[in-house]
Amino acid sequence: MxxxxxxxxxxxxxxxxxxxxxxxxxxxxxxxxxxxxxxxxxxxxxxxxxxxxxxxxxxxxxxxxxxxxxxxxxxxxxxxxxxxxxxxxxxxxxxxxxxxxxxxxxxxxxxxxxxxxxxxxxxxxxxxxxxxxxxxxxxxxxxxxxxxxxxxxxxxxxxxxxxxxxxxxxxxxxxxxxxxxxxxxxxxxxxxxxxxxxxxxxxxxxxxxxxxxxxxxxxxxxxxxxxxxxxxxxxxxxxxxxxxxxxxxxxxxxxxxxxxxxxxxxxxxxxxxxxxxxxxxxxxxxxxxxxxxxxxxxxxxxxxxxxxxxxxxxxxxxxxxxxxxxxxxxxxxxxxxxxxxLVIVSYKIIVSINTPLKQMINDFAALAESKDMTLRTQINGNNELTSVAAAFNSLIESFEQTLLSVRQKMLQMDEITHKVSGSMGDSIQLIDSQKTATDSISVAINQMTATIYEVAKMSAATSEIVKRANELSVTGEKDAHCSKKTMDALFAELASTSDLINDLNQEASQISNIVQVIKGISEQTNLLALNAAIEAARAGEMGRGFAVVADEVRELSKRTHDSTDLIQGQIEMLTKGASNALSKMELLQANGSEAVTIVQRSSEAFVTIKQELEQITDMANQIAVASEEQTNVADEINQRVHEIKDESDRISQQGRETQKDTEDLKKHETALKLDIEKFHF
Structure with missing residues (x-):
């Protein structure tokens, strides 16, 4: 072939x-x-x-x-x-x-x-x-x-x-x-x-x-x-x-x-x-x-x-x-x-085919040289060659119409390309702004995560102190029971009673100190929860869940503060009672029944302290759990923010590449326009 x-x-x-x-x-x-x-x-x-x-x-x-x-x-x-x-x-x-x-x-x-x-x-x-x-x-x-x-x-x-x-x-x-x-x-x-x-x-x-x-x-x-x-x-x-x-x-x-x-x-x-x-x-x-x-x-x-x-x-x-x-x-x-x-017929056939072919070749060469799309070939007769000539004329006419349409579409595409190029510039600026905002959010999330870690750490320390206070309250309760048992022998052993009252005053002072520590922790927790709420507000929609956790922590801190005030009042009453007992030791025998009543009250106070300390322990555990959940949420938010940042980087890169391709397209449009201008139609 x-x-x-x-x-x-x-x-x-x-x-x-x-x-x-x-x-x-x-x-x-x-x-x-x-x-x-x-x-x-x-x-x-x-x-x-x-x-x-x-x-x-x-x-x-x-x-x-x-x-x-x-x-x-x-x-x-x-x-x-x-x-x-x-x-x-x-x-x-x-x-x-x-x-x-x-x-x-x-x-x-x-x-x-x-x-x-x-x-x-x-x-x-x-x-x-x-x-x-x-x-x-x-x-x-x-x-x-x-x-x-x-x-x-x-x-x-x-x-x-x-x-x-x-x-x-x-x-x-x-x-x-x-x-x-x-x-x-x-x-x-x-x-x-x-x-x-x-x-x-x-x-x-x-x-x-x-x-x-x-x-x-x-x-x-x-x-x-x-x-x-x-x-x-x-x-x-x-x-x-x-x-x-x-x-x-x-x-x-x-x-x-x-x-x-x-x-x-x-x-x-x-x-x-x-x-x-x-x-x-x-x-x-x-x-x-x-x-x-x-x-x-x-x-x-x-x-x-x-x-x-x-x-x-x-x-x-x-x-x-x-x-x-x-x-x-x-x-x-x-x-x-x-x-x-056959020779004569062959010659006639060759001439009848070769002559139109030569004319078509000349017309094709003229079209290729002049690029005049208005050129048409003229072959007389009713045969395949005239059909080819008619098809050629139809093709050239189609090319002419197509070139007109291409030039019109090219102008429209040039206008659209300029619009796309401008839009891509604006998009890149918005993407850069979004990238900057994402970086700020990422920094804020990292700071919030660090704060949450501190809250969790303090919650753990508070839980340990509350456990110690609970142990001391249990000991105080036992001592109160012992005091009640030994009240009957108080009259015979006044000297030892004075020592016991002094021990009671010391233990009450220690409990007061512990309550002061718990109170300081509660205030610090309240402050941290406030800071966490502020950071959550800055995070916007992403920090809404974290704000809920911060509110719960602040509520628990408030309740802890109220409980420490109540304990402080009880401890002050206990201290005052012990002082009165010490000052009125001489009247102990005469007021033995009153001392028994006071001891009974002290025992009840220790029970109340134990209950309050148990509530404080539960609250501390809840704070620790909430802090852990808040940490997980913060980590997830931080991961999502980093993903958003990476997506923003890729979008920015694609936007720049698209802008570059748009510029290349504008160059190709210019070259295509010059090529089309070579044709006459």
Whole structure:
């Protein structure tokens, strides 16, 4: 396909037109070769047919000579039988000389038979037999049936030699029949000749045998030969009738088939075949002279029919040869005329295709050079090339409309590109602002997370202190119970009571200190919760959950502060009671019941302190949990803020790349505009 695409259109047309020319020329040459081959074959057969015209008279002459030789020789040289045929015998030998000479002269040039090796082989064999035939003629002239060569001891029988040469001549004519098979007419004619020649051969044998039975006697061998030869003659005549054309059959019926002598001969054959067996060995009842006359008439009739067949063969051969020559001439004329017509038609076709193609190529070149989209090609006619031209004009018109549309769309796109470029600049500024705000939020979240960690840390410390205070309150409660148990012994052990009261004052002071620490922690927690609320407010929507936690922490801090105030009041009452107990130690005995009451109150106060401390512990645990949750929320917020920051960075980068692509697009638009301006429309 690539090879075809590289061939010019003109050359393709030449190739396309040359194909039918070559094909037509091929078939024309093929027909010419066939006609020429037929002519060559006929010309070759001409020599073969001429051979038939030479061999046929020779066969007829030898037939007659063989018959006369048989009559003349008779029993042999010592017998007077046959002497009456001497003149006829000599005449038959003289009659054979001319056709034999003509035959030998004809076959002398062997080159004409080079194409027919089997016939040439038969001719060479016949030439050798002719030498024996001439020798046999000399032997027959001496009225001898055979002769033995004294030197070689070779026996030469006259009739055997004549039968041999007749057989070989007929065999050679059979080769003519085979060689003529390529042409139906000649094949039928040569086959009819062959059959007629064979029938004549058997006729000549029958003449001799019938003469023998009428002149001498009817032997069993002669009887058998006559019966066989009559059958063979009729078979060959039937074959002749099958092969011969109608005109020859009519001539045959006129000269031989309906001739009285033919009917007489058939009657004699029939009488001989019907003889009684007891008559074998006797002379047949018939006139030998009449039979010889009948035989002469039959021979003359056969010769006429054979001559007619030979003439018909010659005429048919000449006619076929003339037709073959005429066919060759006509074929050559047809080839020349066909080539001329095809060349003229091809030239017209090439011009009709090449001229519009050249015009279209010139129009295309002009369009490529001028870029004038208003250019149109003009090709007249109603064919594929005009359709191509119309399609080209339609395409150029479409290109023109498309370029107009492209230029309009390009202007619109240029305006849109400038708007997009401006919008991208504003977007980048907004993205940068968002990035700055995200950075601030990230810093605030980090600070809030640090504050939450501090709150969690203080909540843990508060929980530990509250645990210690709870342990001390439990100890105080136990001590109060011990004081109650030992009040009964207070009167006996006043000295030890004073120490116990001092211990109680010390423990109350420690509890007061612890309460002061808890109060400070509560105030610090309240302050931290306030700061956390402020930071949550700064975080906006993201810090709303954190603000709720900060409010809960502040509420817990307030409750812790209130509880420490209550504990402080209880501790102050406890301290005051202990001071009064110490100052009124002297009145302890007198006021023992009052001291018991005070101790009971102290025990109840320790129970209350224990309960309050447990509440403080629960609150501290809640603060720790809330702080942990707040830490998780803060970490998640911080992670999301960082993700927002990363997304903002990517959006900013994409915005800058988009802005760069927009600038490149503006450059391409400018270049495209310059390219479109090159076209005229």
């Amino acid at each position: 690539n090879l075809i695409n590289n061939i010019r259109i003109k050359n393709r047309i030449l190739i396309l037109v040359s194909i039918p020319v070559v094909v037509a020329l091929f078939f024309a040459v093929l027909r010419f070769q066939q006609a020429n081959q037929t002519l060559t074959n006929i010309e070759k057969l001409d020599a073969v047919q001429e051979y038939l015209s030479k061999v046929s008279p020779l066969i007829s002459a030898i037939y007659q000579e063989r018959l006369m030789s048989k009559f003349y020789i008779g029993p042999g040289e010592k017998s007077d039988i046959g002497l009456e045929f001497k003149s006829q015998f000599e005449q038959s030998q003289r009659a054979t000389e001319k056709p034999l000479r003509n035959y030998q002269n004809f076959i002398a040039d062997k080159n004409k038979f080079k194409g027919f090796p089997k016939l040439l082989e038969d001719i060479k064999d016949i030439e050798e037999t002719i030498l024996l035939y001439k020798k046999a003629q000399k032997i027959a002239q001496r009225k001898m049936r055979f002769e033995i060569d004294s030197g070689t001891g070779e026996k030469t029988a006259v009739l055997a030699v004549m039968n041999s040469i007749v057989s070989k001549l007929i065999s050679s004519s059979q080769q003519v029949v085979l060689l003529s098979a390529s042409n139906k007419q000649l094949s039928l004619l040569t086959n009819s000749y062959q059959s007629l020649s064979n029938a004549q051969n058997y006729l000549m044998l029958l003449i001799g045998n019938v003469y023998e039975v009428t002149a001498v006697k009817l032997s069993l061998t002669t009887y058998a030969n006559i019966s066989r030869q009559v059958g063979q003659e009729m078979v060959h005549l039937d074959n002749f009738a099958n092969f011969a054309p109608e005109s020859i059959l009519q001539f045959y019926q006129k000269e031989l088939g309906k001739h009285p002598s033919f009917k007489e001969a058939q009657d004699i054959y029939e009488k001989i075949r019907r003889v009684q067996p007891d008559t074998i060995g006797e002379k047949f009842d018939g006139n030998k002279n009449d039979w010889l006359a009948t035989g002469d008439q039959l021979v003359n009739a056969y010769n006429k029919v054979v001559d007619n067949v030979i003439q018909e063969i010659e005429s048919t051969k000449s006619d076929i040869l003339a037709r073959s020559k005429n066919a060759v001439t006509q074929t050559i004329s047809v080839i020349v005329a066909l080539i001329a017509v």
